[in-house]
Structures are given as C-alpha cells and as structure tokens.
Amino acid sequence: MAGSTTAECGARQQQPSGPPPRMRRLKPPRLRTIVILAVALVVLGTGSVWLLYGSDWLRVERVSVSGTRVLTPAQVREAADVPVGEPLASVDTDAIEARLRRKLTRIDTVGVERDWPHGIGLKLTERTPVLIVQKAGKFVEVDDEGVRFATVSEAPKRVPVLKLMVSQPGSAAASLRRFGEGRLVREAARVARSIPAAVARATRSVKVRSYDDISLELGDGRTVDWGSGEQGAAKARALTALLKAAPDARHFDVSVPTAPASSGN
Incomplete structure (x- = not known):
C-alpha cells in the first residue's frame, strides 16, 4: 500500500490535537466598580435636585404677557x-391658569409656560364681543358663545345691541319659560356670528322675540327676519344675494333660506 502523501501529512500536522478553545467569559463588574457608579448616580441626582429647587440659578425673575x-x-x-x-420647577402652572380665569373673565384661552431659566410666560386670547346688553347705563359684553364676560361704561363700536323682547305676553313669554334667558342669549349670539361681515357692520340691534323669531335692525332702518340660529351659513348667503338683487328693499326674510323674500321697495 502506498504511504501518505506529503499534503496529507501536512494537513494532519495542522489539525489541533486537543479540544477546541473555549470562548472567554466576560468577567462580572467588581463590587468596587458598582459602588463607584452608585455613588456617582446619587451625587448626580442630588445635584440635579439642588439645582432645580435649592439653588438661586433657576428661580422666577420675570413674567412675560402676550395676546x-x-x-x-x-x-x-x-x-x-x-x-x-x-424655584421655577416648583411653580404650579395650573393654579396660575385657574386664578387668571377666575379673576379676568375677559380671558378666553390662556397658556402658562416655563421659560427657562428664569421666566414664566402667559399667552392668552381675549373674548370678542358680538353683542352688548344695556344695563343701568352701562354695557354688558357678550361673546359668540353667549358668555357675558365684562361690563363697560362705553359701548364698543360696531357691536349690535341685544334686545330681549321676552317680557311681552304670548309666544315671547312662553319661549322664555321653555328655554330660559341664557339659552335665548346664546341663540342670539349664534345669529350674530353668522351675519355676513358687510351686514354686521351695519347692524344696530338683534331682537329676540322667541327661540325661532330673531330679527336684525340695520342702521338705515332696514330689517331682516332671521328666525333661529340654525342654518346660519345658508341664511347668510341668502341675505347677501337678496341685498344685491333688491338693493332698495326695506325688509328681508331669510328665516327659510331656501325661499328668501324681500319687500318694501
């Protein structure tokens, strides 16, 4: 039989004679290392708490107001x-917002934000009157949600007067009993925010006889029967079309927007 070749002998010599080497195991961290890390975390946390609440670096120094x-x-x-x-971190922003809403009813929306490192920012929007109610020589402003939010000595310009005719007998009194004055005021505000801009500038008063009997009085003596606050957009379009089609008319009825009418040329 022929002997082993030189290549075979070399291959056998290259093969490891013992078992394969084992993977090195990662050594667990020493106790000393764990203690050092724990101490560092405690120091870092304590320092952060002191920085936020105990130091003079992050305290409220100014209050900015916008809107x-x-x-x-x-x-x-x-x-x-x-x-x-x-400390800025401990300021109760919800409490600040609550105080503003309680004390200043003119405010509609308000946001209270921390302005690091030394400020508090107050961002607000004010209510806009769409109606006013005359009362004891002064004027109560009413926003587009029917909220009576402020009493002023001078009437704001181009804001119509709300006239509640519910003291009259008949349907007016019945409507007041059924819906309440607050609901009627909200319905009038709903009408006021639907009036076309050009007409709103000329509107002097909004009369409420009942929930579905609301009318407008314009500055030149013209009147508009609006009905309820429902279908406001359709009524606004119908009134705009009527004013163009019958510019000399004195009375307009858009209470049924699909069948508007004008009269009194």
Whole structure:
C-alpha cells in the first residue's frame, strides 16, 4: 500500500490535537466598580435636585404677557400672582391658569409656560364681543358663545345691541319659560356670528322675540327676519344675494333660506 502523501501529512500536522478553545467569559463588574457608579448616580441626582429647587440659578425673575388687547399686561400679572423668587420647577402652572380665569373673565384661552431659566410666560386670547346688553347705563359684553364676560361704561363700536323682547305676553313669554334667558342669549349670539361681515357692520340691534323669531335692525332702518340660529351659513348667503338683487328693499326674510323674500321697495 502506498504511504501518505506529503499534503496529507501536512494537513494532519495542522489539525489541533486537543479540544477546541473555549470562548472567554466576560468577567462580572467588581463590587468596587458598582459602588463607584452608585455613588456617582446619587451625587448626580442630588445635584440635579439642588439645582432645580435649592439653588438661586433657576428661580422666577420675570413674567412675560402676550395676546392682550383690552387688558393690560400689568392687570394680567396682578391676577396671575406668579411667585417671583420661587424655584421655577416648583411653580404650579395650573393654579396660575385657574386664578387668571377666575379673576379676568375677559380671558378666553390662556397658556402658562416655563421659560427657562428664569421666566414664566402667559399667552392668552381675549373674548370678542358680538353683542352688548344695556344695563343701568352701562354695557354688558357678550361673546359668540353667549358668555357675558365684562361690563363697560362705553359701548364698543360696531357691536349690535341685544334686545330681549321676552317680557311681552304670548309666544315671547312662553319661549322664555321653555328655554330660559341664557339659552335665548346664546341663540342670539349664534345669529350674530353668522351675519355676513358687510351686514354686521351695519347692524344696530338683534331682537329676540322667541327661540325661532330673531330679527336684525340695520342702521338705515332696514330689517331682516332671521328666525333661529340654525342654518346660519345658508341664511347668510341668502341675505347677501337678496341685498344685491333688491338693493332698495326695506325688509328681508331669510328665516327659510331656501325661499328668501324681500319687500318694501
């Protein structure tokens, strides 16, 4: 039999004679390393807490106000009563918002934000009157949701007067008993926000005789029967078309927007 070839002998010599080497195991961290890391985390956490609540670096120093129209920033700051000098992280922003809403009913929306590192920002929008109610020589402003939010000594310009005719007998009194004055005011506000812009500028009063009997009086003596606050967009389009088609008419009826009418040329 022929002997082993040189290649076969070399292959056998290259093969490991013992078992395959084992993978090296990762050594677990030493106790000393664990202790050092734990101490570092505690120090870091303690330092962070001290920085936020104990140091003088992150405290309230200023209060900024934006979005005011009628209100002044000074009025807003006074009502907000932000704790100047306190740690910024501990300021109760919800409490500030609640105080503003309670003290300043003219505010519609408000946001209270931390302005790091030293400020509190108050961003608000004010309610806009769409109606006014005359009362004891003054004027109560009513927004587009029917909220009576402020009493002023001078009537805002181009805001119609709300006239509740519910003291009259008949359907007016029945409507007041059924819906209540608040619901009727909200319905009138719903009508006011639907009036076309060109007509709104000329509207002097909104009369409410019942829930579905609301009318407009324009500055030149013309009148508009609007009905209820429902289908406001359709009624607005119908009134705009009527004013163009019959510019000399004195009375318009859009209470049924699919069948508008005008009269009194």
